[in-house]
Amino acid sequence: MRRFWIGVAAIAGKDLRVELRTRERIAAMGAFVVLTALLFNYAVDRTAVHPREIAAGLIWMTMLLGGLLGLGRTFELEKEDGAFEGLVATPLSPEALYLGKVLSNTLILTLITALTVVVFAIFFQVDLSGNPGPLAGVLFLGVTGFTALGTLFSGITAGTRMGETLLPILLFPLLVPLVTFGVSATATLMAGFPATEILGTLRILTAFTLLALMAGVGLFRFIVEE
Amino acid sequence: MNPNPSSPMRLSPFTSQRRRLPLGPWVQGGLAGALIVLVAVLLLMPEALAAQGAGTAQARQMRHFWHVFAAYAIAWLLLFGWAVSIARRIRKVEEKLDRDP
Amino acid sequence: MSLRTVRWAGVTLGALGVGLTLLFHWQVFFWVPTEASMGIVQRIFYIHLPGAWIAFLAFGIVAICSAVYLWLGDDKVDQAARAAAEGGLIFTTIVLTSGPLWGKIAWGTWWTWEPRLTLTLLLWFIYVGYFMVRNSTDNAERGKRFAAVVGIVGALNIPLIHMSVQWFRSLHPQPVVARPDGPNLHPDMLTTLLTALLAWTLVFFSLFLFRYAAARLESAEELRALTRASKAAGDEVPVP
Numbered sequence: 415m416r417r418f419w420i421g422v423a424a425i426a427g428k429d430l431r432v433e434l435r436t437r438e439r440i441a442a443m444g445a446f447v448v449l450t451a452l453l454f455n456y457a458v459d460r461t462a463v464h465p466r467e468i469a470a471g472l473i474w475m476t477m478l479l480g481g482l483l484g485l486g487r488t489f490e491l492e493k494e495d496g497a498f499e500g501l502v503a504t505p506l507s508p509e510a511l512y513l514g515k516v517l518s519n520t521l522i523l524t525l526i527t528a529l530t531v532v533v534f535a536i537f538f539q540v541d542l543s544g545n546p547g548p549l550a551g552v553l554f555l556g557v558t559g560f561t562a563l564g565t566l567f568s569g570i571t572a573g574t575r576m577g578e579t580l581l582p583i584l585l586f587p588l589l590v591p592l593v594t595f596g597v598s599a600t601a602t603l604m605a606g607f608p609a610t611e612i613l614g615t616l617r618i619l620t621a622f623t624l625l626a627l628m629a630g631v632g633l634f635r636f637i638v639e640e
Numbered sequence: 641m642n643p644n645p646s647s648p649m650r651l652s653p654f655t656s657q658r659r660r661l662p663l664g665p666w667v668q669g670g671l672a673g674a675l676i677v678l679v680a681v682l683l684l685m686p687e688a689l690a691a692q693g694a695g696t697a698q699a700r701q702m703r704h705f706w707h708v709f710a711a712y713a714i715a716w717l718l719l720f721g722w723a724v725s726i727a728r729r730i731r732k733v734e735e736k737l738d739r740d741p
Numbered sequence: 742m743s744l745r746t747v748r749w750a751g752v753t754l755g756a757l758g759v760g761l762t763l764l765f766h767w768q769v770f771f772w773v774p775t776e777a778s779m780g781i782v783q784r785i786f787y788i789h790l791p792g793a794w795i796a797f798l799a800f801g802i803v804a805i806c807s808a809v810y811l812w813l814g815d816d817k818v819d820q821a822a823r824a825a826a827e828g829g830l831i832f833t834t835i836v837l838t839s840g841p842l843w844g845k846i847a848w849g850t851w852w853t854w855e856p857r858l859t860l861t862l863l864l865w866f867i868y869v870g871y872f873m874v875r876n877s878t879d880n881a882e883r884g885k886r887f888a889a890v891v892g893i894v895g896a897l898n899i900p901l902i903h904m905s906v907q908w909f910r911s912l913h914p915q916p917v918v919a920r921p922d923g924p925n926l927h928p929d930m931l932t933t934l935l936t937a938l939l940a941w942t943l944v945f946f947s948l949f950l951f952r953y954a955a956a957r958l959e960s961a962e963e964l965r966a967l968t969r970a971s972k973a974a975g976d977e978v979p980v981p
Contacts, residue, residue, distance in 0.1 A: 563894070566890070566894070567891075567894075570874060570887045570890060570891070573878060573883055573887065574874060574877040574878050574884075574887070575877045575878070575879065576873065576877045580870075580873060580874065580877065583866065583869065583870050583873060584870040584873075584874065584891060586866075587863040587864075587866040587867050587870070587895075587902075588867070588894065588895065588898045588902070590863060590902050590905050590906070591898070591901040591902055591904065591905040594905035594906075594908065594909050595905065595908075618901070618904065618905075621901065622901055625897055625898070625901070629893070629894050629897055633811070633890045633893060633894065636811050636886045636889070636890055637886065637887065637890060639886075
């Protein structure tokens with residue numbers, strides 16, 4: 415069991431180290447979320463609705479679209495030079511490979527989500543002071559569920575001719591629970607309600623995340639096996 | 641071509657030469673297109689009638705009727721299309737099997 | 742199941758299904774009373790609800806067959822999953838076209854975020870994704886495994902998606918809609934509905950069996966062609 419977690423950490427560490435050195439995905443996703451927030455300013459008619467009032471939904475959509483950009487490239491590096499076959503050939507189990515990838519993706523996307531929230535706070539004067547702790551918890555839970563499902567499907571799309579263009583088609587229909595309950599919880603917290611108001615929503619978000627993780631752990635083996 | 645009725649692979653009643661549907665892909669596509677245009681026209685017609693002031697109650701009734709018609713027509717078309725596509729698949733394979741048993 | 746049995750079952754179910762389909766069309770157009778508040782457009786109901794029922798039934802078959810395929814690796818099970826998915830796509834499309842045609846009259850709009858209609862739209866996209874994954878891999882075995890994963894994850898998610906669309910609607914109350922499927926359905930309407938349900942379920946299973954048989958024939962043919970080709974090349978191949 416200990417060896418398993420060492421494997422998970424090794425994969426996550428490798429990905430994060432690559433990311434730290436190249437900063438390709440973080441730079442692309444970071445620029446994406448800032449520019450999307452900028453465009454939202456012009457997309458929303460400010461005489462009719464202030465972006466602050468729909469900030470929860472905008473933050474989530476920005477996070478998902480930006481995250482998609484990075485998730486689609488989860489296995490991009492491994493596709494080159496037969497690196498993927500090399501990874502599969504190591505004594506590492508596919509489950510550890512999956513969890514390692516989810517871990518590194520989650521950490522990167524958490525960073526991006528934090529950036530998104532800060533950008534919205536600055537651009538649109540979104541007030542975050544009410545419930546910063548629970549808010550961070552809800553967003554982190556959402557990010558974890560998103561990457562758990564996204565990493566699994568990214569493994570699938572990496573093996574198809576269509577590549578990452580296929581990812582949103584597979585992923586978005588299944589993200590409806592995440593968006594519905596995630597946005598609702600975020601909006602409730604931003605409006606200043608106490609965290610006890612969102613316990614029900616939180617339970618469903620947790621169920622979604624656990625289900626996605628379990629599906630990934632159980633099924634990733636069938637994606638990598640030759 | 642010599643149909644071989646004793647072939648163990650023979651499966652469907654769709655395959656005998658006599659019963660083959662005489663419809664090429666162009667004809668089928670044309671029929672489907674014509675039906676879609678027809679449905680579209682029928683759906684828009686009641687509004688045109690209403691705009692001319694031809695008895696609004698009657699126009700509404702017509703509109704109800706055409707919606708029911710369109711829903712059933714599309715359902716029939718889809719199911720029939722699926723059946724035809726399956727029949728074609730089977731016929732194609734059985735022709736191959738007949739050609740060189 | 743041998744192909745003979747499949748054919749026999751397919752023909753029997755198909756004949757029964759087509760017979761019952763004729764019967765329910767007669768019931769719908771000549772026999773059943775017209776619903777009071779919505780008028781004749783309510784008759785779309787008799788294809789709308791059976792379509793939805795079969796769409797979800799088919800997805801259940803896809804999910805179970807996908808799981809069994811990943812477990813046992815038997816190609817036949819995968820062929821069954823694909824046959825069910827094809828049928829599911831057809832019937833979801835029926836639901837998605839008949840729903841708005843009905844809604845335009847009953848609610849005055851082509852689309853509302855009615856939870857079951859929304860769920861069907863998402864199901865349609867899951868089916869589309871299933872086929873896109875299948876058809877865009879260079880390695881057929883891999884495509885089957887990928888599609889099976891998509892089918893299973895989709896099925897696991899359906900209950901949660903259902904909860905969300907229900908819950909989302911409850912937040913945004915819609916004008917009260919006269920529901921034909923309330924508990925006070927006229928007995929004749931219920932009879933018609935049950936006939937239609939049975940008829941289309943039989944039609945679905947008949948076409949499902951034929952589609953499954955077609956897939957098995959195709960793979961048998963492929964195997965023969967391969968064997969022949971390698972024989973022609975002079976290799977020693979065991980006869981399948």
